[in-house]
Structure formats: C-alpha cells, structure tokens
Amino acid sequence: MNLSLEHPEMLFLIIPVIIVGFYLLRKTKTKLVEWRMLVAFLLVLALASPYTTITQTISEEDPSxxxxxxxxxxxxxxxxxxxxxxxxxxxxxxxxxxxxxxxxxxxxxxxxxxxxxxxxxxxxxxxxxxxxxxxxxxxxxxxxxxxxxxxxxxxxxTTNDLSVEIVGDKTVVVDNRNEFGIVVRQASNQSVSYFLEVFVDGQLSQSRDFILEGRNNSDNPIPINQAFTTLGAHNLRVRITPHGEDRNAVNNEFFKSVYVIPKPRLTLVTNEPDSPLGRILDNLYNVSAFSTYPGAAALESSKVLVLDNQIMGSFSEAQIKEIKNYVSNGGGLVVVGGEQAYNYGNYLNSSLEEILPVLSKPSEYKGGRNLVLILDVSPSTAAHGTQADILANAIYIIQNENLRDANAGVIAFGSEGYDVSGGFVFLGLSQNREILEDKISRLTPDEQSKTSLNEGLNVTKTMLSGSDGELDAIIISDGAIEDSYAPSLRAARELQEMGVNLYFIHIHSVAPSQTDKARNYYAENLMKELGLENNYFHINKGERANIGFEPPAEPPEEGEEEEVELDAYPLLEYSPDHFITKNVNLSNATITGYNDVTPKAGAERLVITVTGKPVLTTWRFGLGRVAAFTTDNGEGAGSRWASALYNGSSARLISGMTNWAIGNPRAEEGASLDSPDTWLGTPSDLTLTMYDEGIPELKMDGSPIDLALTGRNTYEASVNPETIGIHDISGYPLSVNYQLEYRDVxxxxxxxxxxxxxxxxxxxxxxxxxxxxxxxxxxxERQSDEPVSLKMPVLLAALVLYLGEILARRIKEMRKL
Missing domain, CATH: 3.40.50.410 (von Willebrand factor, type A domain)
Structure with missing residues (x-):
C-alpha cells in the first residue's frame, strides 16, 4: 500500500512536540509523557491528511x-x-x-x-x-x-468507381526526357479494364486498353516518358474510359501543367570530358567543361560545380576559398572519386576536405548489424486480437537506442511473405525510423486463411544473403504456425547455417482457448529444436519483449583489419527514401573499385557497398549542398570502377545526385513564379520572387491577382479557380482537377x-x-485509482490511546485506594 500526504507541511509540527516531550521527560521521568507524545504524533499525522489509493475496475453498462x-x-x-x-x-x-x-x-x-x-x-x-x-x-x-x-x-x-491521376514534377528541363506516372484507382478489388488516352499539349499522344488488378497501381504506375523542346507552359491530360460500372465520370480525366525551363548551368572540371559521367551531364544540363579549375567568375551563374577525379595539388588555397564561398552562398558541389581523388588525392586534413561530408581515410564501418523483423499478418492475429501488439512490438524494437547503427528490413507473412520496407533501411536517421514505423502501422491482416511462416523466412533468407556484420531475424507472431511447422523449421535451420541469430516473440491472447493453447506448443518447440530456447519470448497482450541487443563486435585494431576483397561490389541503398535514391533501382548495380572514406558526423550515407563502404554521402554546407561520390566517372583512365552505374536505370543515381545538388533549377534572374497544381475547391499558394527591379503584376486568366510582400523581393497570394482545367497566370500554367473527394475511392x-x-x-x-x-x-472497463483518506483511522487511534491511558491511570489509582 502506498501512503501519501495531502498536507505534508504539517509534519513540521512534530518538531515542537519532540522538544516539549523531551523537556517534560527530563523533568518528570514518567510514562505519561510518552503516551501523550504518541497521541500528539498521531494528531499531527491526522493534520497532514494521510491517504492511500486503491485501484478499482469501472465498467459502464451504457457506454457513451x-x-x-x-x-x-x-x-x-x-x-x-x-x-x-x-x-x-x-x-x-x-x-x-x-x-x-x-x-x-x-x-x-x-x-x-x-x-x-x-x-x-x-x-x-x-x-x-x-x-x-x-x-x-x-x-x-x-x-x-x-x-x-x-x-x-x-x-x-453497391457500385464501382475508378479515378485517375498523373504524378511527376511540374518544373522540368527542356529537351530532357521526363518520366510521369499515371495512377489508376478503383473502389472494388476486382480485375477491371479501361481505355486510356494520353494528350500532350492537346494532341493525342498514345491510347490503348489496360487492365487494373487490385485496388490501384500506385506501386507501379503507367509511365509516360515525355520530352519538351520549347520553353514555358505545357500540359498533359489523361482520360480513362472504364469497360464496366463506374459511378462518377468527373474523376476519369486529369490535367497536369508543366513548366519547361532552360537547362541549368553546370561547371565540370575533368580530364575526361567524354567519360560516361561527362556524357550524361552534357545531355541533361548546360555544361561548361574545363581541365582545370576556371575561377570564381565561371561559377557566378553555375548551379553546381563538379570536380571529377581532381588531385588536391591542382588547387591553390585561394581557389579552395573561392569554392568554399561559392558553396556557402548556395552553390552545389559534387566531388567524384577515382585514382587521383580522396584517399589517393591527398584530401585528408586538407582545406577541401573541410567542405566535404567525408574524411579521406579508411572507413571503420564494417556493416554493423543487419536486422530483419518478420511480422505475422495472417487472419489468426485478427481473430486472436494480437495484430496491434505484433505491430507495436515491431515499432518498439525499431526505437531501441542500441540499434542506431543498424540496417533494418521488415517482412510480413500470411499465406505468402513479402518485403514491406523495400530492402534494408538505416536506423541512424530519424526520418528513416519514422518511415518504417509508418509502413509497419499500415499493415493489415492477410485475407487468405493460411499462416505460412516459412514464406516469411524464405524472403528473409533472400534479404540477408550477402550481408556482413551481425545478422538478426526476429519473428513476431501469435504462434499459430502448426500448418507450416515442418517447412518453417527447415527454413529456420537454413538461416542458422547463414549465421543468422533467430528470435521468436510469441504474443498470445488474454484468455486463449484450448485450440490456442495447443497451437502455443509449435512456436516454443520450433525454438527448442533450433537450440534457441533463450531466444524465445512468450508475452501477453499489451507487453513488450525486451531483447538485449549488444553492440556489434568492434572492428579489428588498426593494422589488424582484414579488408574484404571482391571482384565486384554490389551496391545497397542505405537511405532508400531520400530524394536522390527514391526512384533509383540499384538491385543489379555493382562497382569494381572505390575510394575508402569515412562519413563525418552529421553526414548522410545514401549508397554503400555490401561490405559497408560509403559510395554516396551528402550533407549541407552553409546554404549549399555537397555530395561525395566516391567511385569513378565510369572511365577512370581505363580503370572503369563504376561503368555499370552509368547504364540503364542505375544512371538515375547520377541525375538524382546532380539535381539534389542543384536544388532550385531555375536561373536567379527576372521573375520566378511557383504555384502548385490543385483540386477544385482547394486554394493554391502562389509565390513570386523578383530578381530584377520593378513592380510585380500578375493576372490569372486576365484578372489581376492581389499580391502581398512577405519577404525580401518575395510576394505571395492564394488563388482558387472555380473551374476544372488549365489556367494561365501571366504565362505560368496552373491545373485544377476534380475535387480531392473523388480521388481516393x-x-x-x-x-x-x-x-x-x-x-x-x-x-x-x-x-x-x-x-x-x-x-x-x-x-x-477501465482501471481507476481512487484516493481513500486515512485521517479518521489515525484520529481514532489517537483517541483510543488517549482514553486507554486515562483508563489505565484510573485503574492504577483505584488499586492504590
């Protein structure tokens, strides 16, 4: 029982009671004083209002x-x-x-x-x-x-409905092939066919029939590859005609406005302008190539400076200071590696290295811990009421402080296993943890009736194949695995042979039936047969399993480190949801060489080798953005470390890296207008930046727009067109589509x-x-802590002691008489 006091300050009254009591004891030396002191103590305690709390279960028969x-x-x-x-x-x-x-x-x-x-x-x-x-x-x-x-x-x-939407950038570069995606959604979960028409600037570009399987195609939208050869306003329009029931026609057509700008200027310092890197950059941007650093004047209108395999000795301190000022004031910097850069180019402890997100010395990172969470989303988890606890335990693990340098993957299994996280995600970044937590929280029970743990373990085996460092896999399930027990045991043993540490978090319902109790046997027995009884956690609903994650083994001391030598190094997306990597597929990308560097504190690793070596690392320096690309330009004076990276879908890494370094691709001259496309009834916030002197004036479809000055040379307004279609804001396009209410069906x-x-x-x-x-x-039904006062029992105790003392004294006197 926990005892508390409502007025603890009253306990100070005990001090005078003690003083008076000891004084009287020295004078009289009688037990009467001791009795009266004890009564006084109880009275003081009563003044302090002691109380305790009791927990009561409150149940409402008629809940609100x-x-x-x-x-x-x-x-x-x-x-x-x-x-x-x-x-x-x-x-x-x-x-x-x-x-x-x-x-x-x-x-x-x-x-x-x-x-x-x-x-x-x-x-x-x-x-x-x-x-x-x-x-x-x-x-x-x-x-x-x-x-x-x-x-x-x-x-x-009662009826089906289809909607269509175009996703992609609004601001694009002239003559570049831009990829837009067409997302089609439906209310039902059946197979439906529809006829799709694509219009570019009002002209029919393509049309054909498609079939939609499932609720939507958002994970694999229909691509539109479109290049625009003239500057200014352009537009795309798509229209679908369903070959079946369709409640609303308003969401079958979608407009997208496109604003085409000149190619951003880029300065390339290289000895190999015709390398794969040079060819990609020259195709996408307005490139000025130099064999040596051209000076600050050449950077004035350049969005990005690219240093390709440049040795430190080719720069003077004054030139490095110019580059530092350029980046600090908002310019982008991309430093490409090779046999004359980074650890081979004397970057270590140099003034250039101060700008870079990496140190030019071997990285001590050896791959850390690779952790896979295997989550049960079979129908039994919903039936047993354990689904929420399975997801909550997974999120609890991701939040573990000892996993900040780990890579985590999430796999769900019901009748089949599937990758939820999209490969490994680095847990050292808060945004990565938030993304994983969001993906986990959105998992729902599989509609199929089978629980196939083996399918989840097989996907885990694929994910962990080729991984270095500490390998962990944690199964979180309600334990109903009896139907897949034998193949699950085989798959688990295969993971053990790969060096994977297996854990099983078994969550059971509050009051399991006899069938549930029988099923509980399989989860525990699986771990016993693997010899992993200590890695089995049997917990109740609402509880969290505490797995003691020890830090990974320390790398060998300097001089003892054993380098992993491979003929080719597959690449991994360390931060797959970053602007640079989110649309890049590196599943088949390999390099044969790299510069060995160590990321600085605050830098962000985006791409690494399977051995844990950084390949693409970024950070902000002042107002600018810096990317350290620590492999070569694909030519490498014949070494050709990264030639495979400049072909196919992997080449998007180069354009993504450069676009990120550019930031705002528009030239900072004249006037720059930005107003995102919107939905009918939803305002679009317009921003106008004036780089030249003058009084801004904008009109939408011929009607003036009231602008408010909100910053230095920055004006803002809110526009809310009343009709669907493409609207003109002084030459800048704004598309307005059907109400957002009709998009998600x-x-x-x-x-x-x-x-x-x-x-x-x-x-x-x-x-x-x-x-x-x-x-x-x-x-x-809820637990409620109710306070119970103990003042009256204390007063009664004081009264009993007082009366008892008087009664005892009277009896003693009567005996004497």
Whole structure:
C-alpha cells in the first residue's frame, strides 16, 4: 500500500512536540509523557491528511458513443443509408450522439480529435478517406493516447468507381526526357479494364486498353516518358474510359501543367570530358567543361560545380576559398572519386576536405548489424486480437537506442511473405525510423486463411544473403504456425547455417482457448529444436519483449583489419527514401573499385557497398549542398570502377545526385513564379520572387491577382479557380482537377491497423449491429485509482490511546485506594 500526504507541511509540527516531550521527560521521568507524545504524533499525522489509493475496475453498462456518419460525396458508391440502422440500434440501448459529415470534403481527423478524450467511444461509418483538416493518422494517434477506442464500420459497396491521376514534377528541363506516372484507382478489388488516352499539349499522344488488378497501381504506375523542346507552359491530360460500372465520370480525366525551363548551368572540371559521367551531364544540363579549375567568375551563374577525379595539388588555397564561398552562398558541389581523388588525392586534413561530408581515410564501418523483423499478418492475429501488439512490438524494437547503427528490413507473412520496407533501411536517421514505423502501422491482416511462416523466412533468407556484420531475424507472431511447422523449421535451420541469430516473440491472447493453447506448443518447440530456447519470448497482450541487443563486435585494431576483397561490389541503398535514391533501382548495380572514406558526423550515407563502404554521402554546407561520390566517372583512365552505374536505370543515381545538388533549377534572374497544381475547391499558394527591379503584376486568366510582400523581393497570394482545367497566370500554367473527394475511392485499407491500435475493431454493418455494443461495453472497463483518506483511522487511534491511558491511570489509582 502506498501512503501519501495531502498536507505534508504539517509534519513540521512534530518538531515542537519532540522538544516539549523531551523537556517534560527530563523533568518528570514518567510514562505519561510518552503516551501523550504518541497521541500528539498521531494528531499531527491526522493534520497532514494521510491517504492511500486503491485501484478499482469501472465498467459502464451504457457506454457513451459518438457515431460519425460519413455522407460526403464520395460515399455515393456505398449503400445510401449506411449507418442509419446501426444508429437506431445503438441509440435504443446506450447514449449515442450522431454526427453527420456532408459536402465535398471529408474532415474525419478534425471530428475524431473533437470527440476523443471525453469518455466517449467513437464509431466511424465511413470509407476512411480523409481529405481536409487534421491528418487522420494523427487524429487516431491522439485517440489512442486519450484511451478513446475508435471502431470502423465498413459500408457495403453497391457500385464501382475508378479515378485517375498523373504524378511527376511540374518544373522540368527542356529537351530532357521526363518520366510521369499515371495512377489508376478503383473502389472494388476486382480485375477491371479501361481505355486510356494520353494528350500532350492537346494532341493525342498514345491510347490503348489496360487492365487494373487490385485496388490501384500506385506501386507501379503507367509511365509516360515525355520530352519538351520549347520553353514555358505545357500540359498533359489523361482520360480513362472504364469497360464496366463506374459511378462518377468527373474523376476519369486529369490535367497536369508543366513548366519547361532552360537547362541549368553546370561547371565540370575533368580530364575526361567524354567519360560516361561527362556524357550524361552534357545531355541533361548546360555544361561548361574545363581541365582545370576556371575561377570564381565561371561559377557566378553555375548551379553546381563538379570536380571529377581532381588531385588536391591542382588547387591553390585561394581557389579552395573561392569554392568554399561559392558553396556557402548556395552553390552545389559534387566531388567524384577515382585514382587521383580522396584517399589517393591527398584530401585528408586538407582545406577541401573541410567542405566535404567525408574524411579521406579508411572507413571503420564494417556493416554493423543487419536486422530483419518478420511480422505475422495472417487472419489468426485478427481473430486472436494480437495484430496491434505484433505491430507495436515491431515499432518498439525499431526505437531501441542500441540499434542506431543498424540496417533494418521488415517482412510480413500470411499465406505468402513479402518485403514491406523495400530492402534494408538505416536506423541512424530519424526520418528513416519514422518511415518504417509508418509502413509497419499500415499493415493489415492477410485475407487468405493460411499462416505460412516459412514464406516469411524464405524472403528473409533472400534479404540477408550477402550481408556482413551481425545478422538478426526476429519473428513476431501469435504462434499459430502448426500448418507450416515442418517447412518453417527447415527454413529456420537454413538461416542458422547463414549465421543468422533467430528470435521468436510469441504474443498470445488474454484468455486463449484450448485450440490456442495447443497451437502455443509449435512456436516454443520450433525454438527448442533450433537450440534457441533463450531466444524465445512468450508475452501477453499489451507487453513488450525486451531483447538485449549488444553492440556489434568492434572492428579489428588498426593494422589488424582484414579488408574484404571482391571482384565486384554490389551496391545497397542505405537511405532508400531520400530524394536522390527514391526512384533509383540499384538491385543489379555493382562497382569494381572505390575510394575508402569515412562519413563525418552529421553526414548522410545514401549508397554503400555490401561490405559497408560509403559510395554516396551528402550533407549541407552553409546554404549549399555537397555530395561525395566516391567511385569513378565510369572511365577512370581505363580503370572503369563504376561503368555499370552509368547504364540503364542505375544512371538515375547520377541525375538524382546532380539535381539534389542543384536544388532550385531555375536561373536567379527576372521573375520566378511557383504555384502548385490543385483540386477544385482547394486554394493554391502562389509565390513570386523578383530578381530584377520593378513592380510585380500578375493576372490569372486576365484578372489581376492581389499580391502581398512577405519577404525580401518575395510576394505571395492564394488563388482558387472555380473551374476544372488549365489556367494561365501571366504565362505560368496552373491545373485544377476534380475535387480531392473523388480521388481516393473505396474503403481506405491503410487506416485499419491504426484503428486496431486504439483498441477498436473493424466491422461490416451487419456485424456491427450484432457485436459493436458488446465490444464497447468491454472496452468501457477501465482501471481507476481512487484516493481513500486515512485521517479518521489515525484520529481514532489517537483517541483510543488517549482514553486507554486515562483508563489505565484510573485503574492504577483505584488499586492504590
């Protein structure tokens, strides 16, 4: 029992009690003083108001519910009165508030935030697509933090609907082939066919039939490779004609505006201007090539300086100072390696190295730890109520401080295994951890009935093949693996033979049935047969498994290090979601040589070899961006370390690296206007930067725009066109498409794991009428700490002692008489 005091300052009264008590004891030397001191102590304690807390279980028979009924425009593909019967059933049995959302925008996030945390439980009757106000994932996280269960009732789909969208850059460079993607979505999950037409500047460019399998093709959009030969405004338009049911026609057409700018100027210092690197740069940019550093004057209008395999001795200190000032003031710098650069070019401790994100000495990084999380998303995890705990344990592991220098991959398995993370992701960067956590939280149970752990282990084997350093694989499951036990055991033994440390986190339901108890045998026995009993963790719902991750083995001391020598070094994307690497496929890219460097603190490794050596490292220097590309130009005076990198899809790494270093590709002259494309009813924020003197004046479709000065030579305005199509802002294009409400069609699958994380569940309308109130009553049970005052018992004890002392004294006196 924990004892606390409401007024602890009252305990200071004990001091005078002690002083008076000891004084009287010295004078009288009688037990009466001791009794009276003890009574005084108790009275002082009573004044301090002692109390304790007891935990009580509170259960509401009639929980308070808020039913949010989505009746916005996108809900037209579902039953017309979705949620009405459920509301009638709920309000007849428990206090239920009805909130209806109407119109052409859905603000689920705002509504959830408004009603969460007030003792309510929230019921969503919606497709789960949020397109206005607070982000839905943030709102559900807030609901989770405030212990507000959120239930999702999926309405019945009555008709299908398709939508189309074009994704890609708005600002592009003249004469460069630009890739745009066409994303098609549908409400149902069936195979549908449609006829696609693509128009470029109003002229039909291509047309043919396509088949969409699944909900959308966002992971593999239809590519449009288009080059524009003239500067200024251009546009793309796509139109789909579904060969089946389609509720809305408004979202079958999409406009994209394109603004074509001159090729950015780039300064290349190289002894091999015709190398693969030189040819790619010359094709994409306005390149001025020099055999030696040309001086500060040549950099004035250049966006990027590229130093290709340059030895330190070819620069004077004054020239390095010029380069440093150029980068500090916003210029980009790309330093390409080779046999005269970095560790071979005397960069170590030089003034040039001060600008670079790497030190020109061998990297001590040996590959660190490579960790794979194998997550069970089979239907049994939903049936046992363990899905949210499986995902929460995975996120808990990713947040482990001892894994900051680890590479992590995430694999999910149900009937099949699949890569969730897109390969290994470096956990040392907070944005990488956030991306992984987001991908994990969006996982939903597999619709197939089979739990095939072996499939997940096989994908793990592929992911870890060729990896160095510490190799770990952690299975997080409800343990229902009996149907795949034998092949799973074989796959696990193969991983052991590769040197992989296997762990099993087994989460079971609160009150498992006899069938569940029988299933529990398989998970534990799997680890016993592998001889890994100590790596088996059997935990309850709500608990987290604490795996003691020891730091990886230290690399050998200097002079003892054994270099890994290979004929070719496959490359890995160390930070796959960075601007440079997100659209690059390095699965088949290899190099035969590199400069051995060490990233500085604060630098970001983007590409490494399989042995852990940095190949592309970036950072910011002042206002500028610096990239250290520590392999050669593909020619390398005959060495040809990286010739494979300049061919096929791998060559995007070069353009991505250079575009990142450029930052803003527009020339800083005249006036520069930027206004992102938008949706009908959603304003676009316009920004105008004036590099020349003059009073800015802009018109949209001939009508003047009111501009507000918000910074030095910077003006802003908000424009909200009232019609769909391409609009003209003084020669700059702005496309306005159908309302955002019609883009995401059908039930949002991505929020299901977030719903489960709040303690809620997902139902059909029929199941909700039968089960939701029962589950809400169960979720209304909560533990409450109630304070209980101990003042009265203390006063009674003081009174008993006082009266007892008087009674004892009277009896003693009577005996004497």
């Amino acid at each position: 519910l808020v039913l949010i009924q989505d009746q916005t425009s996108s809900m037209g593909i579902f039953s017309e009165e979705a949620g009405s019967e459920l509301y009638k059933a709920l309000v007849a049995n428990t206090p239920t508030t009805l909130v209806q959302l109407t119109g052409d925008k859905t603000s689920l996030g705002d509504t959830i935030t408004q009603y969460a945390g007030s003792g309510n439980q929230i019921v969503l009757v919606s497709d789960g697509n949020n397109n206005a106000g607070k982000d839905l994932s943030e709102a559900l996280e807030f609901a989770k933090e405030t212990s507000t269960p959120v239930y999702l009732v999926e309405p019945e789909l 059908g039930v949002n699958e991505d929020i299901k794991s977030l719903i489960l994380a709040t303690g809620g569940k997902i139902y059909t309308e029929k199941d909700a009428r039968a089960l939701l109130l029962k589950d809400a009553r169960q979720n209304s």
